[in-house]
Amino acid sequence: MYNSKIIGLGKYVPDNVVTNDDLSKMMDTNDAWIQERTGIQERRWVKEGSGDTTAVMGVKAARIAIERSGIDKDDIDFIVFATLSPDYYFPGPGVFVQKELDIKTVGALDVRNQCSGFVYAISVADNFIKTGMYKNILVIGSELHSHGLDKTDRGRGVSVIFGDGAGAAVLTREENNSKGILSTHLHSQGEYAEELVVKAPGMGTRWVTDILAENNPEDDSYFPYMNGQFVFKNAVVRFSEVINEGLEKNNLQVSDIDMLIPHQANLRISQFIQRKFQLTDDQVFNNIQKYGNTTAASIPIALTEAWEEGKIKEGDTVVLAAFGSGFTWGSVIIKW
Incomplete structure (x- = not known):
């Protein structure tokens, strides 16, 4: 049995910053109310027409993680993509990552566990590596919430909480089981x-x-x-x-x-x-x-x-x- 270890990390967030004061112009809320209940001061929301989608943001984070990992994209054996906000109802975003990164025809798995999605995805990747089935796995968590939020007074209790962005990790085999x-x-x-x-x-x-x-x-x-x-x-x-x-x-x-x-x-x-x-x-x-x-x-x-x-x-x-x-x-x- 092997362990797995993280050898590359990357993130991407949209440029568009939405502050609590910005939200107060859309709905009946204010900075003090939001910070008191959530601690949030601002979030990033994808702008219409920017080209960013859940899959695209995942790809951007993944490119950074792969570059930092020191391995080639063609060394990736498997892709695990966690999200609750896929670009399409089907297929899931994992296959779009495989396409956009021009990775060989490896498997791509989509994980739908919402806030726990990345932890579940890491567990899946870890166990694939532990059994020896795969050596290098790309794990992504990406979300585009902002286009699906109720930005009226009715939805303010939820909509003020969520932001958009993506993060990625590359896992590989580790023969030292203490690491x-x-x-x-x-x-x-x-x-x-x-x-x-x-x-x-x-x-x-x-x-x-x-x-x-x-x-x-x-x-x-x-x-x-x-x-x-x-x-x-x-x-x-x-x-x-x-x-x-x-x-x-x-x-x-x-x-x-x-x-x-x-x-x-x-x-x-x-x-x-x-x-x-x-x-x-x-x-x-x-x-x-x-x-x-x-x-x-x-x-x-x-x-x-x-x-x-x-x-x-x-x-x-x-x-x-x-x-x-x-x-x-x-x-x-x-x-x-």
Whole structure:
């Protein structure tokens, strides 16, 4: 059995910065209200006509990750793409990455686990490498939320949270089992699936033809719905559980954590976890203030920034943790 290790990281965010004050011109909200509840000051939203899509942003992040990895794109054996906002209903964006990067006809897998998407994708890639099936895997998390948000007073509780962007990582084989990704841990609780959901269009609920035929301007089923307080309460519990699960699996203590990178769902969740584990500011990386919640892209964007800023060094114990729609949650324990 091999371990896998991350050898290249990259990120891409659109140039268009949307501040809280900008949002106050679209809906009844303000900077103080948004910051108090989420910690977010601004986010990036793709401009119409820019050419950026979920797949395109993923490609841009992937190019950087591959260049930094030191391997050739033709050495990539497999692609895993995590997103809730694909360019098309089908096919998924993984195949477009393969096409745009002109990678040979390797497999491309799309992962639909929303906020936990990158953690799930890393776990899939890690286990493919551990079994020896593949050697070099490209993992991407990318989201374009802004074109699907309700930017009226009705949707303000959700729409102020989300941003667009992409992050990518290249994983390769590591023969030293004390290095690289030590373990991954995945969970779900489907009984709460509709507490954070976009219900339509869907084959089992209301299809596009139904929505068009009804022509009901009051219909909000195709916008995100979130039971915010309920999600928060579950998130802080599951974050804690899955971080502890990973530490216990590897005989580690909280004091061994050099860097915790939580999914950037809400700064208040991250701060709650930081206090609970008694971690210092140097042990936790947050950038939701700048980018908002980029769902499957949030961890790879944050991981890339932390590495770029020299906050992750060789030999560090790095913990990734996520919780989101599904409910799904997970963690990754890495010896960098």
